[in-house]
Amino acid sequence: MSQQAPGATSAKSPGIRRYVIASLVGNSLEWYDFFLYATAAAIVFGKLFFPADTNPLVGTLGAFVGFAVGFAARPLGGILFGHIGDRVSRKSALVMTLSIMGIATFLMGLLPTYQQVGIWAPILLVILRILQGIAAGGEWGGGVLIISENSSDQRRGLFSAFSQGGVTLGFVLASAAFYLAQLLPEDQFMAWGWRLPFLLSVLLFGVGMYIRFRLPETKEFEQVKKTGERASVPVLAALRTHPKEILVAMGLRVAENGGSYLLLSFSLVYGVHVGVERGTLLLGVMLSMLFAFCTIVFFGHLSDKIGRRKVYAFGASALALMAFPFFWLIDSNSSALIIVAYFIGNGICHAAMIGAQPAFFHELFSPEVRYSGMALGHELAAVFAGGLAPFIATALLLTYDSSTPVSLYAIGLAAVTLTALAFSKNMGRHGTSPTDEQTGVSALKAGQH
Structure with a gap:
């Protein structure tokens, strides 16, 4: 008869x-809420919330400082909600993260500008961004686990990739909201139109809360509660039992x-x-x-077939190869070539990594500390990677007025991840191993049952 890991459901189960x-x-x-700031920081926040300057890049740089501060708060959210998720309930953690994110985003749409209240404008903006960061720090792990801890080992990559698909759709919604808002006359957009995407988030908040309140607990966590294996302080237990896995997750x-x-x-x-x-x-x-939504799911499925490491290595290598051509295509000022650049960069390079990532991270950690372990690896790295990347890139552009140093920076990021992949071999003892060889063995055994 067919056998499954404890807590796993059949791939064909409607559950x-x-x-x-x-x-x-x-x-x-x-x-959607979290990415609104990223989009607004690139388009309007530098002009509205930071002191005027003759060079618009300086104001944008200030907005990206606030962007980085939000990322700095994410490990705190990961620790806090990882503790709640590992000790109390995955579901409770997710309801709380959505509540904090929704309130902070709505309030951003009501903030006075620098011209109206002076220095209090950027201060209040950064405070709300910190709250967004705390919520985002606890969100990712929980969003992944409600799928991965209910999936079969053999199709975990496919199903878990849908959680990352939600991230892409959130960015699409945020970009679409700003795209429509900026169709207003420039003076109206800068006066009040930019606020609309933030204020509309309250409607999305209501939908999200309704869905999450009705969501059952994950099967693997229910099993952990029955066996009484919950750690008293999950984050410390994760650091003690999975230090190498946390470092590898950060590198990835x-x-x-x-x-x-x-x-x-x-x-x-x-x-x-x-x-x-x-x-x-x-x-x-x-x-x-x-496009990336589709390719993320494809790469998640592919990781079930050929291994997480191979798919992830392809994505990191492709990013390095695309580092220079991406900006060259933007330099062309051709709409078609710019769209091609985004399709390759986001839909292939990034999608390969993020599609394989949820199952990869799940399989690095044991269930009793999985939320905390995943959150630590995911969010600590976010401070130095995503949080600083726009700031560093903008500073490089301001200094050199060229995309060349930014491209070299992207290649450096890829090199770090490829190094982490080399160290990840033979890890993942607490589920279907993400190594290429063991993924194939697991699939073979599954077929023999």
Whole structure:
């Protein structure tokens, strides 16, 4: 008879579809809120919330400092909600993260500008960004686990990838909201139109809360509660029992997270700097992220077949190869070539890594500390990767007025991740191993039952 890991459900079970839909919708709404700041920082926050300067890149640099501060808060959220998720309930953690994110985002739409209240404008903006960061730090792990802890070993990559699909849809929603808002006359957009995407988030918040309150607990966590294996302080237990896995997870994030914000947030700044229409850039981002939704799921499925490491290595290597051509295509000021750049960068390079990532991370940690372990690896790296990437890239552009140092920076990010992949071999003892060889063995054994 066929055998499954404890807590796993059949790939054909209707139950798994419920978790996939809940994670996909919930993540989409949560990351819509988080990405609004990224988009606004590249387009309007530098002008409205930071002191005026003759060089617009300086104001944008200030907005990206706030962006980085939000990332610095993410490990705190990972520790806090990892503790709640490992000790109390995955579901409770997810409801709380959505609540904090929704409130902070809505309040951003009500903030006074620098011209109205002076220095209090950026201070209040950064405070709300910190709250967003705390919520985002606890969101990712929970969104992944409600799928991965209900999936069979043999199809975990496929189903878990849908959680990352929610991240892309959140970015599409945020970009679409700003794309429509910036169709207003420039003076109206800068006066009040930019606020609309933030204020509309309250409607999405209501939908997300309804879905998450109705969501059952994951089967693997229920098993942990029955056996009484919960750690008293999960984050310390994770650091003690999985230190190498946490470091590897951090390394895996560098190219994926840092590269994504070069391809998304910074690319908007760079495009405007070289004279590309803002609407063209936003359209390219939106279309590429819709394409990425499909490719993320494909790469997750592919990781079930050939191994997590091979798929991840392909994505990191492709990012390095695309580092220079991506900005050259934007320099062309051709709408078609710019869209091609985004399709390759977001839909292939980044999608390969982020598609394999959820199952990869799941399999690095044991169930009793999985939420905390995943959150630590995921969010600590986010501070230095995605949080600093737009700031560093903008500073390089301001200093050298060239994309060349930014491309070299992207190659460096890819090199860190490829190094982490080399150290990840033979890890993943607490589930289907993410190593290429053991993935194949697991699939063979599954076929023999």
